[in-house]
Amino acid sequence: MNKHFQFIHFIFIFFLSISLLSGCSFRDIDNRAFVSAIAVDDTGDTEKPYKVTIKVVIPSGNIKEEGVKYAFFSEKGMSISKALALIRATIDKDIDFSHTKIIVVSKNLLDRNLEHVTDFFHRRRDIQLVSWICIAEKSAKNILEMEPKSKSSVTTPIINFFNKTAVQSPYITPVYLFDFRREQIETGIDPVLPIIKIDKKEKRFVIHNAIVLGERKYIELTPQQTMVYNILRGNIERFNTEIKEENGKFKYGIFVDSSSISYKINSDHNKQPIIYYKIRHQGILEEASRFTEAKHLEEYGKETSKVAKKLILEVLTYFQKQNVDPFGFGLRYKATHLHTADRYKEWENLYPEVRFIIDINVNIISTGKIE
Amino acid sequence: MLGYSISAGHKVLLDLREKGALLAIVLSLFLGFVVLFGFIHFFQTVPGKDLPDLLLKYFPKWLSGIVLGIIFIIWFFAGLISLISFVFTLKRFLTPETPAVFITIIMLTFITFGIILRTKSILYTIEIVLVITFPFLILLLLKALTSNEFELDYVKEAVMHINHLPSLTAIANSFYAYLGVTNLIIFNNQFQQHNFTFTWKDYLIAVSLCLGTLFVSFFIPIGLLGYDNTDTILYPMMTASDTLRLPLGIIERVLYITLTISIFTTFLSILVHWHIAVQIAKKLIRKKQNNNQQLYWSLILIIGTFWVISIYMINVINEYQLINLSKLFNNTLPFFLFTMILLFQYLKRRAR
Numbered sequence: 001m002n003k004h005f006q007f008i009h010f011i012f013i014f015f016l017s018i019s020l021l022s023g024c025s026f027r028d029i030d031n032r033a034f035v036s037a038i039a040v041d042d043t044g045d046t047e048k049p050y051k052v053t054i055k056v057v058i059p060s061g062n063i064k065e066e067g068v069k070y071a072f073f074s075e076k077g078m079s080i081s082k083a084l085a086l087i088r089a090t091i092d093k094d095i096d097f098s099h100t101k102i103i104v105v106s107k108n109l110l111d112r113n114l115e116h117v118t119d120f121f122h123r124r125r126d127i128q129l130v131s132w133i134c135i136a137e138k139s140a141k142n143i144l145e146m147e148p149k150s151k152s153s154v155t156t157p158i159i160n161f162f163n164k165t166a167v168q169s170p171y172i173t174p175v176y177l178f179d180f181r182r183e184q185i186e187t188g189i190d191p192v193l194p195i196i197k198i199d200k201k202e203k204r205f206v207i208h209n210a211i212v213l214g215e216r217k218y219i220e221l222t223p224q225q226t227m228v229y230n231i232l233r234g235n236i237e238r239f240n241t242e243i244k245e246e247n248g249k250f251k252y253g254i255f256v257d258s259s260s261i262s263y264k265i266n267s268d269h270n271k272q273p274i275i276y277y278k279i280r281h282q283g284i285l286e287e288a289s290r291f292t293e294a295k296h297l298e299e300y301g302k303e304t305s306k307v308a309k310k311l312i313l314e315v316l317t318y319f320q321k322q323n324v325d326p327f328g329f330g331l332r333y334k335a336t337h338l339h340t341a342d343r344y345k346e347w348e349n350l351y352p353e354v355r356f357i358i359d360i361n362v363n364i365i366s367t368g369k370i371e
Numbered sequence: 372m373l374g375y376s377i378s379a380g381h382k383v384l385l386d387l388r389e390k391g392a393l394l395a396i397v398l399s400l401f402l403g404f405v406v407l408f409g410f411i412h413f414f415q416t417v418p419g420k421d422l423p424d425l426l427l428k429y430f431p432k433w434l435s436g437i438v439l440g441i442i443f444i445i446w447f448f449a450g451l452i453s454l455i456s457f458v459f460t461l462k463r464f465l466t467p468e469t470p471a472v473f474i475t476i477i478m479l480t481f482i483t484f485g486i487i488l489r490t491k492s493i494l495y496t497i498e499i500v501l502v503i504t505f506p507f508l509i510l511l512l513l514k515a516l517t518s519n520e521f522e523l524d525y526v527k528e529a530v531m532h533i534n535h536l537p538s539l540t541a542i543a544n545s546f547y548a549y550l551g552v553t554n555l556i557i558f559n560n561q562f563q564q565h566n567f568t569f570t571w572k573d574y575l576i577a578v579s580l581c582l583g584t585l586f587v588s589f590f591i592p593i594g595l596l597g598y599d600n601t602d603t604i605l606y607p608m609m610t611a612s613d614t615l616r617l618p619l620g621i622i623e624r625v626l627y628i629t630l631t632i633s634i635f636t637t638f639l640s641i642l643v644h645w646h647i648a649v650q651i652a653k654k655l656i657r658k659k660q661n662n663n664q665q666l667y668w669s670l671i672l673i674i675g676t677f678w679v680i681s682i683y684m685i686n687v688i689n690e691y692q693l694i695n696l697s698k699l700f701n702n703t704l705p706f707f708l709f710t711m712i713l714l715f716q717y718l719k720r721r722a723r
Binding site: 004005008012015016125126128129130163165176178179181182183185186187328331332334335336337338339340343 | 389463464467476480483484487520523524525526527528530531532533534535595596597598599600603610613614615616618623624664667668671
């Protein structure tokens with residue numbers, strides 16, 4: 001072994017041992033306060049417009065003995081980071097955002113540019129881009145602090161509404177943080193966010209509505225419209241719908257368990273542009289007000305198609321009239337036309353003239369366990 | 372693929388997506404093939420010899436000194452840029468509280484150890500790392516492409532911008548993905564006898580792998596982060612992997628899997644580049660004096676210089692400058708490499 005090689009070896013071992021000596025730069029887990037949700041409210045004050053509330057879960061050594069501890073901290077500030085810095089000074093632990101799953105923004109803040117509000121969450125590296133963002137009807141803080149009667153764990157119960165492993169409902173519109181940003185920045189598609197309300201009497205959350213954030217305006221959707229939006233967007237595949245008789249009484253209900261939806265934009269020159277929807281649903285009868293007969297299944301399917309067609313057309317024309325585009329027709333137009341001109345501008349002129357054609361077919365394959 | 376996704380190359384391409392990046396990717400296929408063919412064809416005719424050997428044999432000393440000096444600097448810079456980009460990525464995503472210099476020192480320690488390994492060991496290291504990372508790469512790829520959030524409309528929109536003429540920067544940056552073969556200038560001395568010849572099929576596989584890398588690192592960020600949004604993002608590939616989740620996996624955030632694997636691949640990339648730089652320096656010094664002791668001291672000096680420059684650069688440079696630096700570096704590469712292929716032709720004639 002050469003002398004100089006020994007010297008090099010010595011240097012290696014020396015530096016390796018240095019790297020071991022310094023230990024890890026991470027803080028211990030008992031010095032961390034894990035933030036499970038963040039709420040941003042509007043204070044109405046121009047100097048300190050943001051009120052930030054965080055739900056902090058405090059790690060404990062033994063869950064059985066000590067129970068699970070969590071706490072809420074809130075502070076006002078000129079910016080979100082300023083408010084969080086103030087909160088940081090009030091907790092004896094280091095705030096850790098890496099487990100943040102929910103970001104609730106108060107509806108009042110929509111008047112301001114929501115992009116500025118969410119900027120902080122995108123810029124910070126430790127907030128997951130797969131956390132969910134939602135709008136609070138009134139106070140975002142109350143939503144965090146609400147304990148529903150079905151409460152089961154310390155994690156924010158709203159997670160279960162958005163995480164499809166628990167609740168699956170056509171009325172809920174789960175939106176990831178990154179999804180929100182890409183749709184907001186992209187021209188030709190408008191983001192849709194779910195709205196959370198609190199039913200104080202019953203102690204539960206109500207997430208039936210959604211809100212479309214168009215350019216400089218926002219449109220709140222009814223539960224019915226939210227459902228149609230979610231179905232057409234492919235957010236949900238399983239849902240039920242009911243068919244009424246002419247006098248408004250319930251006739252039968254259908255549970256759809258698989259659906260395929262696609263659309264095409266047909267825009268020849270000098271012609272009215274057409275959006276051609278092709279929808280195929282497959283489902284079973286779920287409930288009926290009288291005896292049903294298996295031989296009439298096709299009839300039921302046709303009837304349902306007719307009702308659904310009307311519903312969908314209503315929603316599509318409603319969006320068209322309001323000049324918002326939550327389905328991303330503009331994006332599709334850009335994606336199917338070679339970029340030789342400003343395609344988005346073209347689409348902006350075309351969109352109000354678009355005619356929708358819906359080809360829907362509901363295939364009912366069973367009447368359920370009974371006829 | 373991940374090595375490329377750490378480098379600023381794909382960031383630059385994504386920034387240029389409305390200025391002909393896609394066409395540049397397609398065009399780079401031909402350029403890349405020329406380089407691939409030029410290098411492999413030449414080095415197959417001289418088995419067991421590396422470029423410094425050949426140059427010193429057929430060229431006057433001063434000329435080969437200059438050529439090798441340029442190669443040394445370029446390979447050193449390639450390693451340096453990977454190192455800095457990687458330290459920045461690590462600092463941004465994995466260990467924000469650790470000082471950048473500290474991360475650099477840890478990386479450098481291990482790299483230094485790797486650099487002075489024998490060339491054969493380096494080749495084995497590459498093989499092992501490839502075997503370890505390949506399954507994860509496939510997993511990440513499938514995960515990204517089968518994700519519900521992967522919107523085809525954004526990708527199609529990007530394809531619709533194919534009609535723009537590419538700029539030099541776009542071509543150079545897509546060309547960068549094909550340059551792995553240039554490491555043959557040293558590694559060729561390990562291939563004493565060529566048991567296999569590189570057939571058309573092998574060329575096809577090599578070129579399509581590179582092209583696949585480019586497409587993946589171009590389209591996955593666009594599909595996941597949106598078309599208009601991608602240029603607002605500094606680390607597109609890393610951020611794109613953060614949009615994926617494994618709801619029932621051991622680690623929910625795919626980002627951390629990507630980071631861990633990219634540690635392997637980037638480490639390898641720096642290792643290979645600097646190993647070649649050091650080998651070239653070694654050959655140059657050995658030719659001048661046969662004194663072993665002096666060789667070792669100058670080796671220590673060279674590696675010491677690597678350390679000093681890297682630590683200095685980490686402190687001085689910021690992210691914007693880094694992207695510009697790598698843009699500049701990548702832009703010079705095509706000219707340099709095509710000169711090198713011409714040089715090979717000359718060497719071949721000379722050897723005859």
